[in-house]
Amino acid sequence: MAEMISGPVLYAPRLETLETLSALKNLCEAHGNILAGEYGDLSPLAFYHELKNLGCETLLVEILLKNKNRGLVESYLVTASSLGFSGAVLAMGSFDKSPGMPMPVYDLDTAQALRLALDMRKAGRLREDFRIGVRAASGSGAAETRARYYITEGADFIVLPPGGPVPGLEGHTITLKEAGPAA
Amino acid sequence: MxxxxxxxxxxxxxxxxxxxxxxxxxxxxxxxxxxxxxxxxxxxxxxxxxxxxxxxxxxxxxxxxxxxxxxxxxxxxxxxxxxxxxxxxxxxxxxxxxxxxxxxxxxxxxxxxxLGMVERLGRFYERCSHCGQCILNDTAGLCAVTACPRRVRNGPCEHILGTKCDVYPQRDCVWHSVYERLKERGMDALFLAYHGPVDWSKNHSPREEIWQR
The missing domain is CATH 3.40.50.2300 (Response regulator)
Structure with a gap:
């Protein structure tokens, strides 16, 4: 298991423009750790070097399952690990319903994606110190049981929105500074 | 139907x-x-x-x-x-x-x-997605895959709002219902049974069922 991240993590759900990236610099200095989300127009993977130059201690990338099949999830994980991201956070992603749009992907769920990522790390396709986290929830027996499952299965941490923790998982939880389950 | x-x-x-x-x-x-x-x-x-x-x-x-x-x-x-x-x-x-x-x-x-379950005329409900790899026996008889808009086979996902579904906030998250029903029946352990993705190699269209006589 990779080392736990210390300190708060700021969630930047959207990278829209290069100016947005620059604006993260101050936040990065203040918070130290950033989870770069992929809800914006810019892919955090493509802008790794710009993100790295912000001077964050820990740089995580969010990998949404709503818009990727298994092949693309693998590709994102390997790319993120190879580029030097500290780790990835697996999340289902919001359910978008717009007229005329095809259905979202959700090829894997987070438990399946976690198993995939852990197997990839074990097989040497990801760096040994590449952290693997999962978006989880609290506030109900079902949600908290599932959150514990992720850690038992081998996730390095779970990520929760601000609010109630999952009892017993305090040492394995990153509580985001910014709002919400993946945007 | x-x-x-x-x-x-x-x-x-x-x-x-x-x-x-x-x-x-x-x-x-x-x-x-x-x-x-x-x-x-x-x-x-x-x-x-x-x-x-x-x-x-x-x-x-x-x-x-x-x-x-x-x-x-x-x-x-x-x-x-x-x-x-x-x-x-x-x-x-x-x-x-x-x-x-x-x-x-x-x-x-x-x-x-x-494929609808009929409650009465004019009230039809989707309860089965005919995925070909049924997990009903692990989920207390509720097809969580059909009832979950994201078709999660190991839920709930991070978007659960207390006990409710974020897509249909008036409805309970089906994985919450599965959890509660399994608990009532003393079958809690099944909640964490791992369900892999549906094996696409066996489920791509067009599907056929041919009896070998």
């Missing part, structure tokens, strides 16, 4: 511009229950297409069953032979079966939606 809805009539008429002689075929099973392809809807369609020559109308018990369609269409074999097209008030499977048994152009007059 296969749940269907009617296609827009003008769109159907638009497909019939070069087809004068028609046979209208209804379904006396699923589409009849949905009131999209029963005998009344067949009659309504015949009236709506009165500027065409409707040679015959027929309601078939299971038009999706080629054996039954072949048998019943023999009663109007001459009309079918003479027709420029068949109008199918059936599900997609029925429309294709009619095409296969008659080799006539078939105009599908219904849209096919889902």
């Amino acid at each position: 296969i749940v269907t809805t009617k296609k827009d009539l003008d769109a159907i008429k638009g497909l019939l511009s070069d087809k004068k002689k028609l046979v209208i075929v209804g379904c006396a099973e699923c589409a009849a229950v949905c009131q999209t392809g029963g005998s009344e809807q067949v009659r309504e369609m015949a009236e709506a297409l009165s500027n065409h020559e409707v040679l015959a109308t027929i309601s078939i018990q299971s038009p999706c069953d080629k054996r039954i369609s072949s048998r019943d269409l023999k009663r109007i074999a001459e009309e079918v032979e003479e027709a420029d097209a068949l109008i199918a008030l059936t599900c997609g499977s029925g429309a294709q079966a009619l095409d296969e048994v008659t080799s006539k152009p078939v105009i599908a007059a219904l849209d096919t939606h889902f």
